[in-house]
Amino acid sequence: MTTLVCIGSAEATSPTEIALSEKSVLTITDDGSSAGYVTISWAGKSDAELKTPASTEYQLQIKQQSQSDDDYKTIYQGRDNATTLSGLENGNYQLRLQSAEGVWSEPLQISISHHALNKALAFFAIGLVLFLSLLILIFSPSHKSESE
């Protein structure tokens, strides 16, 4: 589920990626779509270039896939080149990014599909039984009655 990729900070941007920034590419760098979260990043400027005011601002927008383009809602505006969405409900979403040069990216589709509640409760029940068993194993006095 969790992709082992580097998303530690906004500084990890290769020259190739910078070249793409006229029309930025949205990518999923941490896919928690079955848990309602996802980290999205986009090819951006280097840290040094981020110091340049105004011209480096990005705008990230989101909408439900079934909605029209007029329903896009801005969820981030600034100079970072990644963001984490969380607490998302089940559904298909579409994101787009406006680069510093004012060009909109190709839309990125994300599909959020939470695990079934029954499955989650089954894991919870297993955990509870295991935990109680462990308590009994550790705190039951039987080992003290065994010959040492």
Added chain:
Amino acid sequence: MQDPVMSSTMAWGLIALFSVIWVYLGWHIGRKSSGLDDYMLAGRNVGLGLATATAMATWVTSNTTMTAPQLTYQLGIWGMVGYSLGAIGLLLFAPLATRIRELMPSGYTSGDFIRLRWGNTAWRAFLIISLFYSLGWLISLGMAGGLLVNALTGIPYHYGMTVIVVVCTLYTVFGGLKAVIATDFVQSILILIGILILAGFIMAQVGIEPIYEALEKERPGLLNLLLPASIMFLFNNLFFGVGEIFHSNVWWSRAFSFAPKIGGRAYFLAGLFWLPIPIVAGFIALAAPALGVNVPSPDMVAPLVATQIFGLAGAILVFVIVFSALASSLDSVLAATSDLVVRDIYRGHIYKNASAEHLRKVAVWTIILLGVMTWCLSLPRIATLGALLHFTGAFVASTIWPIAFGLMRRKGTQLQATAAMVLGTLAGLYGYFAIGFYVAALVSALVSGLIMLPALFQRNSFNWSSLIEDQPKSQPKSKTEGTDQ
């Protein structure tokens, strides 16, 4: 990322200040250490205050201060509560620590116990699991140091990571476990005071109501108590924490080093002190939507929020808390992993008749080698902190039942214990990739437990006195570690 709020000059000043304090303490204490027991196990006579502080501070890692907020930001309320269940590991280890000290008064490592209780094959499987986990923990600590310094000050990741790894390695080399425990005491006080101040500031300046309203409007899923992944995560994190503590030599070496009858009380108190820390740290993450803080990388949410609210003061506070948390854990893992390598790999497999003096020298070089490995493996930043951390959950949770069973019952076979660890780990890894990180430890513990279950119906077959190992004969040129005791 936001512009750093702390100048690099100030950051280097703070780093230098704490580095000098830790290294001086390590050097000062190291001068008074003599013999292998002093270096590896702090003379086996640590009192209740220091024992509680070192257990609490070691368990407050960069994961507590940075990953607990990350999981809260990703999984909501249950992510925060689930992380705090890590305290159960310390609480349950309290009776085990007492028993370990009784059964193995002259033991050195968790590997000693597995070898004597479950045989050589289980011992080797255990060593692979434990060393993999230790390395993962060391890397996550090194990475957290670099990420933190970079986020707060703009100093490149590699510089921050390097300084933290080098400083911790230095004072651990100088002073051994005594230095680790002494610095842990200071660090635990800094962590507790810092966290309390931070929580108080957030309550006073932001307040619960605005945080709740912003979450309800923008991220209602984080308030959902029936979020399926979070429900799965609850017991997973509990078993992950229990697995980490039950198997790791970090905790066993402390059980051996505490004075008799101290371990149980120390671990119990440490668990109680630790319990609220992830809740407070996680709460910081929930304030991000109310403050309009963008989170490019979820493992950096706590520093981002703190600096957004408090500016420079917040940055300094977070820096002191996390730097202390990092150091208190990094030194402990270095020392305990070195013990495992020296005792179980070097003495157990390579040089069985090594003298105490020789092993002490090897311990020093092992700590240095582990420091170098940590630095090398932290360079490429191969995962987020949370992903790296939970990957190891599949490994450690498989050891819970063999250890608990082995300490509390005379039943069970070597084959069962080995199979429980190997198959439990494999099943946990399957769960990690097929379902998610939030079930890896739980699946591992389940399979491992099922394999150990038939042992309940077997006859008592183990003699507890087998855990007291025959001490090696005195070496002609130097005393052995056995005669130190």
